Amino acid sequence: MPSGSRPAGTGRLVTGVTWAVLLLGLWLWGHEAAEGFGGASGPTTGDMAAVGRPLRVELPPAHDPIAAAEPRRVEVPSLGIAAPVVGRGLDASGAIDPPPFEMPHTVGWFGPGTRPGAAGAALLVGHVDTDARPAVFYGLSAARPGEKVRITRSDGSVAEFTIDDVQVHPRDDFDPSKVYGPRDPRRAELRLITCGGTFDRAAGTYTANVVVSAYLTATETPEGS
Template identity: 85%
Template sequence: MPSGTRPAGTGRLVTGVAWAALLLGLWLWGREATEGLGGSSAPTTGDIAAVGRPLGVELPPAHDPIAEAEPRRVEIPSLGISAPVVARGLDATGAIDPPPFEMAHTVGWFGSGTRPGAAGAALLVGHVDTDTRPAVFYGLSAARPGAKVRVTRTDGSVAEFTVDDVQVHPRDHFDPSKVYGARDPRRSELRLITCGGTFDRTSNAYTANVVVSAYLTAAERP
């Protein structure tokens, strides 16, 4: 996409993001918080984002989980992302309730789930764009294995995660237990999710979700 252009559609975070059904017994995939004219999503996903774990990428060993504390800020230096984090719950339909569009540059954390740094998979969600401009996770699809994700927590500590997988999951073939279940329950893992694919006028929704997976590799004490 040329510099300075805006997506044709009014991207909206898929608030029907599914939490790990096997871990929490919750199905959050249920609705699409979208309003728009259609077009393509801000980051072009598909082959660009579905890189998985390329051969030859050396990844560091996992760090043991650390004491629980809520997230306060998330940074992905390689993507220029730095944003506050707020806890979010479920709405009346059972879907995760993302930050309102007035807070499009804020990341939502499912506050009833795993805290980043603790054992299990923590879920962070962010809008890709609004009806007028890119939002906090506009560039998330450009993440690559080996990239660092730093989560500053309320106790002053910093949990540093390393991206190990980047995938695009079509909404019509979405397996919540596979996507959001911890790959190793002994590790501290992170999922960062936003919309991807193209904007479908018929369903008034994006066709896929970009899911970036990371695991804890370092921790800085307060």
């Protein structure tokens, strides 16, 4: 667990979570005209190492996408993650603007993109740690296929996703289309993104990103609806 002064921690929060999304603005610019946001991509393959992919894990069938609604809370029960979600846009550099460092236990959702539960890939980002303690997505790399991600939405419904893939994407070999694009454009998908690898002090960022992919498998409607 890193330690040090508050200024060092502040820089770590800002650069650590955002480096992998620095290309998002350019990727969106190149794909919106040709395919619309979230154009289809193939399965994540290549040099990206799987964190965990147990054999013989039977995954449930995909649920049809549901009406769009903004996320309010994310839970990963198997990891003890339960956090509020706030909408974020792109900053001046073209990265997703994460929650401020004063809010390390809040998750940022790329608001101009897909809403969780709608067709496409919704993007959620969170800090892995601060200079002094773990942050909201500190344990994200321990996620495994078959585990659940629950998103409470602004209409009171809960969209439940099943994790089907956990990948580590090295900074030097990062393909944004394989992270941000849906595996199947007919499905409602989710990406949970945080820092991975080691912290490169010279570069002021982490050497990799952990990306957890999931797809919609169940929904819960508000009582009385």
